[in-house]
Amino acid sequence: MNLLRKILFPFAILYGFITSIRNFIFDKGILKSYSFDIPIIAVGNLSVGGTGKTPQIEYLIRWLSPKYKVATLSRGYKRQSKGFVLADTTSNAEILGDEPFQFYKKFNNIQVAVDADRKNGIEQLLSLTNKPEVILLDDAFQHRRVKAGLYILLTSYGDLYSDDFMLPTGNLRESKSGAKRANVVIVTKCPDTLSLEEQNKIKTNLKLTSTQELYFSYIDYDEFIYSDIKTMNVEEVMNVDKLLLAGIAKPEPFFGYLQQENDVCLRYPDHHHFTEVDIIEIEKKSQNKLIITTEKDFVRLKGRIPNEQLFYLPIRSSFLFRSENFDKTITNYVGTSTRNR
DSSP states (O other), X not given: OOHHHXXXXXXXXXXXXXXXXXXXXXXXXXXXXXXXXXXXXXXXXXXXXXXXHHHHHHHHHHHHTTTSOEEXXXXXXXXXXXXXXXXXXXXXXHHHOXXXXXXXXXXXXXXXXXXXXXXXXXXXXXXXXXXXXXXXXXXXXXXXXXXXXXXXXXXXXXXXXXXXXXXXXSSBSSOGGGGGGOSEEEEESOOTTOOHHHHHHHHHHHTOOTTOEEEEEEEEEOSEEEOSSOEEEHHHXXXXXXXXXXXXXXXXXXXXXXXXXXXXXXXXOTTOXXXXXXXXXXXXXXXXXXXXXXXXXXXXXXXXXXXXXXXXXXXXXXXXXXXXHHHHHHHXXXXXXXXHO
């Protein structure tokens, strides 16, 4: 914890008090939470950024979309549009935000919508002629106006919410006690060699209730990098001089996976809007090298850097063990909710 964060400790206490009062008001029904006659799964975290929500949403899309009509609903962070927007062929990252646009480009069998007011967004989706059967709420753990049927809470390995503190001293958006709302907790970005002993230590540290399920996942990198015109094997570019570029919350694993001695790394803030000055810097530092970026950054850079130069490396969320239990939990919830309708 740096000096400035220590100085801001009183503000963290105040912020924690305010968020606790807000949660208390919702818990007691003084402020109303709205439920809907449709399976709704909320994926989120207690901390700010970098827990792997996007690959987890994509995991759910892959599992559910072959059987159900799936829609994702996001806030659309840093988008230039307002209100409810349903993705269509005219959409781009500026209109939807980078992550929803990634969902739209990647999965052609789902509906993708954005709305800061999740209640209104759900109502708009349910008013469609071809309305969804399942809605995935992206980054909505603190959105208490909507009561989801299943809450999935993500926390990063090495940065557990149980070891953190409230903003601005720490990175928590609300008190650790908020974790009790979760049905499922996933420790993300684990080493794929995480021992059973360490898993048990983390489980003890998190202090989950007897009804909460705990899983451990890791980032699984694709074997290929992709551009709009070409696919290349990761192994064949490892020893090629390249520029690695990331505008995500915690880019270290991405850089660590690809970086070799002569590679150049460029870091930008999460959800960064690339300016013309940025593009000039990228072009100057790449010097016609291969440019490899994240999938989220690719949707914002596409069309601004030559297709033959710009590639992205996809990632997936994979479970260390018991993935079939997680899949069963999701299937049982959605299936039961659908039948009960």
